[in-house]
Amino acid sequence: MLNDKVCIITGGAGAIGRATAIEVARRGGRVMVADIADDAGEETVALVEQAGGEAAYQRCDLTDQAQVDALMDATVKRFGGIDVLHNNAGVHETDFSETPSLLELEREVWDKVVSINLTSIWATTRAAAPHLLRSERGPSIVNALSTGGLTAYPNGAAYCSTKGAVQQLTRVTAVELAPKVRCNCYAPAALDTPMLQKFVAAAEDPEGIVRSMAGTHLVPRLGTVEEVAKLVCFLASDDASFVNGATYNVDGGSLAWRGVRD
Numbered sequence: 001m002l003n004d005k006v007c008i009i010t011g012g013a014g015a016i017g018r019a020t021a022i023e024v025a026r027r028g029g030r031v032m033v034a035d036i037a038d039d040a041g042e043e044t045v046a047l048v049e050q051a052g053g054e055a056a057y058q059r060c061d062l063t064d065q066a067q068v069d070a071l072m073d074a075t076v077k078r079f080g081g082i083d084v085l086h087n088n089a090g091v092h093e094t095d096f097s098e099t100p101s102l103l104e105l106e107r108e109v110w111d112k113v114v115s116i117n118l119t120s121i122w123a124t125t126r127a128a129a130p131h132l133l134r135s136e137r138g139p140s141i142v143n144a145l146s147t148g149g150l151t152a153y154p155n156g157a158a159y160c161s162t163k164g165a166v167q168q169l170t171r172v173t174a175v176e177l178a179p180k181v182r183c184n185c186y187a188p189a190a191l192d193t194p195m196l197q198k199f200v201a202a203a204e205d206p207e208g209i210v211r212s213m214a215g216t217h218l219v220p221r222l223g224t225v226e227e228v229a230k231l232v233c234f235l236a237s238d239d240a241s242f243v244n245g246a247t248y249n250v251d252g253g254s255l256a257w258r259g260v261r262d
Contacts, residue, residue: 025053218253
């Protein structure tokens with residue numbers, strides 16, 4: 001259980017953020033949803049309330065330090081403190097570029113991915129830390145990694161590099177904020193999300209695309225955002241009180257071997 005803990009979720013309008021917000025509410029926590037997609041963010045709040053939880057939405061461009069600071073202030077004003085920071089927002093260079101290869105990627109796209117995927121986590125962690133250190137409810141930080149940060153693939157130079165750096169930032173944060181605040185991260189593989197469904201629907205061979213994405217999973221299917229959300233909530237809870245500076249793979253066994261299923 002999360003026992004009335006106040007949880008900030010960045011990227012709370014996205015699939016993982018929304019699933020986590022709902023799961024936090026089911027486990028007794030309260031949620032501040034942060035995003036730049038206002039309608040979707042408010043929808044997440046409504047779904048949390050439907051699940052019997054308490055939530056609020058704060059628009060926040062994570063690349064703007066003033067807005068990050070305002071997010072912390074708004075959370076404290078609304079809920080009285082901060083107990084959990086879930087750094088979930090993330091982007092891929094293919095969101096912004098039609099030439100995402102290492103040698104063709106535009107500098108401005110590289111900088112944007114680094115700013116959102118890595119620098120923003122440092123910024124939110126720094127801004128939330130004073131509040132987390134004052135918490136008496138088992139404060140923790142949970143960072144979104146990716147199997148792309150633990151391995152590599154073409155057209156992912158910025159994404160893979162930033163996600164790999166998030167793992168190190170997680171460890172440094174765990175060291176510097178110990179023993180008061182724990183910090184861990186999780187690494188999903190291919191998940192069944194609306195973004196993936198849209199990509200699959202546009203493919204010439206939708207079934208083939210899904211097979212290739214799930215082909216490295218020892219659990220023979222795509223993952224779900226609900227499975228990720230349950231892991232996030234475990235890491236944020238007192239049940240994980242002896243877990244710190246760790247990376248948890250939620251990848252269906254993808255990184256446990258070097259094979260691809262037929």
